[in-house]
Amino acid sequence: MDCQVIFQPSGRRGTVKKGSSLLEAARKLGVDIESPCGGTNCCGKCKVKIDEGYVDELSAETHISHVSQLTENEKNMLQPQEIRENYRLACCTQIEGDILVFVPEESRSTQQVVLETGKDRVLRVNPAVRNYFVEMIPASLEDHRDDSERLKAALLDRYSHLDKELSIDYTVLLSLPVIVRKGKWSVTATLWKEQVVVALEPGLVEATYGVAVDVGTTTVAAYLCDLTTGKVLQQDSMMNPQIRYGEDVLSRITYGMDDDNGLAILHQTIIEGINTLVTRLSKAAGINVEQVAEMVLVFNTAMHHIALNINPCYVGRSPFAPAVRKSLDIKARDLGIRIAAGGNIHCLPVEAGFVGPDNVAVLIAEEPHKQEKRRLLIDIGTNGEIDFGNKQRLLSTSCATGPALEGAQIKFGMRAAPGAIEKVRLDPVSLEPQYKVIGEADWFQPSQTIKAKGICGSGIIDIIAEMFKSGIIDPTGKFNMQQTSRRIRRDANNKPEYVLAWSEETSIGSDITVTQGDVREIQLAKAALYTGAKILMKKWGTDQVDSVTLAGAFGSYINKESALVIGLFPDCNLDNVVAVGNAAGDGAKIALLDKDKRVEAQEVADFVQFVETAVEPDFQPQFVQAMYFPHGKDTFPHVQHILDTIPTVKRSKLEAL
Template identity: 50%
Template sequence: MEKCKIIFQPEGKRGEFPPGTTILDAAREIGVDIEAICGGKLTCGKCQVVIEQGEENLSQMTEDERRLLDKRKAGKNYRLACVTRFYGDVVVFVPEESRGGEQIILKEGVEVSVTIDPAVKKYYLELPKPHLKDDLGDFERILNALREDYGIENVDIDYEVLKKLPDVLRESDWKVTVTIWNDREIIDVEPGYKAENVYGLAVDIGTTTVVGYLTDLRTGKILAIDSMMNPQVPYGEDVMSRITYAMQNPEGLEVLNKKIVEGINQILVNVCKEAGIKPEEVSEVTIVGNTAMHHIFLKIDPQYLAVAPYVPAIHRSHDVKARDIGIKIAKGGNVHVLPIEAGWVGADNVAVLIATEPYKRDEMCLVIDIGTNGEIVLGNRERLLSCSAAAGPALEGAHIKHGMRAATGAIERIRIDPETFEPEYKTIGNAPPRGICGSGIIDAAAELYRVGIVKKNGRFNLDLDTPRVRVVDGQPEYVIAWANETAIGHDIVITQKDIREIQLAKGAMCAGAHILMKEMGVESVDRVIVAGAFGNYIDKISALIIGLVPDVPVDRIESVGNAAGVGARLALISREKRREANEIARKVEHIKLAVHPDFEREFSMAMYFPHMDKKRYPRHEEVLKVRGAE
């Protein structure tokens, strides 16, 4: 009997099953956690999934299923996983609310000292009431008070604010708080004294996740944080697939833009609820993201980013009215989008730079932001070089047989005994294992290589006396957890194909770093700064063992967490940081790896653990001993 293929997004897990298998049974079989409180009795309606492809290969919807979907206001292409059977190939997206395991997303990062000087400020005014001998216009009356009380001149007023101005002034007995953006425009007028309530939202739009930070603009304090999977994930795991979707579908750009705007508005609602304020009290939003996310957010056609010479629509920072782009803050509120460096190095990398400030250091720093699309910057106060390395989703769990996001039950740490080849592992939440997340994948590769199960070239050593190493369907694999230990009822393994995916990802990052070092004329770096939520969880020694980062002393590897989010917050509370962002974005020299004459050679050498050239990693034996002594 020919089996049917099913793919679950956003994790990218896949499997083949007999025709007539329910989506829920398939999910359980391969470790995709879908909420099903009622156990498939058609009473809870929690197991909603979205059918992305293959709707014609599904069983017919029953009245009971339709009733539950209507009750939960499900949209087009929604089905209940517990009763929907597939008879051909399908692609299924599991929405956030249907996932049983809550994803762990790092929301804090490096802290930077900065003088607070936001673009948005509030001023309290008590205006003289008009009368027959003083019939000055309402707006001009405000201008006079601003000049006399605060020395502020030459400001304009937002049209929407102007429309409500007469009513607000008279209803408040001419005592109001005005919000001024960038010393040049009144973007809100509120009755009474509200000068202490100044709020902004910093948003980091990642390819996989979106994080928002509600911030007090007077103090810089974070009031609330919220995050979610990027709602564009169903349309492509990576940047190129989303650009392709926008190009190949007439409404593609509109769809992608709408999804991210809706997601940001949901984050806005969530953080405001937690802080006890209303979304319309938020005056400004700062946005960072890679160049494709930047263009899609601004509803700019991203297709030209995908073809040489990879030119973006705009390099410098850009301000746009929130209402024009659909962000539901104050009507006159502003959205500030940070500048980008190049076609494949975006505003998120600029945000990382203003957070880590390598341009203010004397030491040679390598800044690596590890994600689906990895960005690398090398330099100091004298010179900065950057490049983009297509690490792909492997390091985040996709394309790995038992890879998963960082959620409860994910194996996040692995150690292997060099004599018995038996593993020890730790899972998130200390729950029975369901799969392996990014940090566990790096650990697995490092440990398999360290103890000799995987050779320098990435191939399995099949001459070892251990049941953990075996060949299944012609492919070598290592068993990390036996079926009876897991939450999915199956062995959790690392396969030869998985190792290959890891080699490709780490090879791209390593090659990018070494090309930048060659262009800079240096053979080593003084410090490696690892940014990104994923980078924060990586074991430094494991990263050195496989050659994910250049050879440096362990204490010179610094994890700074979600530095892009920190940079977005800095731009929210500091106009000086905005100035720095525009200056640095133009100062960085971008190196295009795809056309660099040394890339193919560097990439092929970097595919080895830790590298084909031993001279590149002179401390490697020392690092292996440190791990062995742990």
């Protein structure tokens, strides 16, 4: 039996099978509801409200009885007031009749602010794809050669360095007779690696194009490049459309395993996303997508397998072995990517189970393997990747930071989108906050247009650091309820929280708070990063770093002093802590423009040593110490002047004496 469902305020409607969850219905009808856990009933972000009454569009009543009974999970995650007002969690609630569902603002996926740019780099132009113009000998009754032989002969006669075993892609053969005659036997052949004709155009065509794509777990960034000049013509980005199936890679692997068509759905979803970006880039540049002859893809290992339609389930199981490590060249048509049909898709190599081509891209962009300094590179994301070392020895690892640093698993956390609180500072005496919202140029003013909706990752780091510095939380992360401030209170479940924004300052009609649970989530995330870095340093044989490089969008927006104060990474001179933007995207562009860098990428992937930190004997004690702010044992000379002013730190030192 089918049931009618309408989602408001989007107005999306359709029929779904009785027994489907509201989250499944939303996915089917294209309604993006926040579901960081991928529908595993553990994040509480997919709140929706069941409306009651007669609905003209349904020609029927909608009622709370048209969905399944409230679950224990929902009773634990929803406030009593929300339950009375017919709020439910979309992932827990099955449809049993015609229904009208309202998606509140805090549950709607919004357009994230995506960082596409990296840092300025000198790029060498030596692409795998080049254009070659030739004037062919016209066919005649005396010359019985076929068109393909004429083209090969013309190319080899004029360009002696080309591969003697030159071949022509099948898709080029389909249009070859028409194109050579349209060009009056003068054509421009696009060759890949001087071996294969992958595209053909009539007359002289100088420019050839390629696209570099960084497929992140949360975001996808793409760059259209002129392969003759090395210039980036256009860049664009989007939320990874797979996000509706889970915020982290394990959620998506689970979805791929549990749903009969899960892998196919995930694969097709990201391919459609890439095609959308290529279409938008091409349109903006005034070219056809068929003029794009090559693409370079970078991603983590799970995203790599899903994008290539390879079963990723074994990447998520010990010993986390990928299906393939080496770099790959695949025909665009085999993946369904809409560029030149004969075009090439190059994927950089995989390092290890959870350290993928995106980390290799960071390495060929930043080149720590060519330097004397001991560099710590951290690409902060849902799956954090860490590299440490220099040209003598380079180590890498991955750590499950989880999506907390990107706003998920935080009560009022959200992605970096308009309305997200991105910067915070507290008065150390009054404990009153100042904050800045994305979309507004200035710090909060009562008259501002965009009201606060939640807190994004950079804001979360700031508020936790500020709460620690002002003594609201102690080094263990516990709230100090002796502080006298109206903003420090207990919630309906008697748990401590800090009110960052009052309800009248928000667009969601409720106070935005930072809870004890939020503090614990950040402790877990930062402890994972810190422990990974320390184990690599110990393996390398040092307890110091010369510099810290923060890659990725998150690293570019966080306050590095706040990050060091809470112990997000080991102590370092803040002057030597730098953010390099989307270094993975930069590495993808570098590999697109310089084929020699692809060789280097494979060499670096073979050179770097992967360390499985979780199996190290001292992992657990290291992790426990890293849970403290900034750390249980390690010193932080470069922010000690700040730590010395913190009331709870002073008190704990006195108690220790």
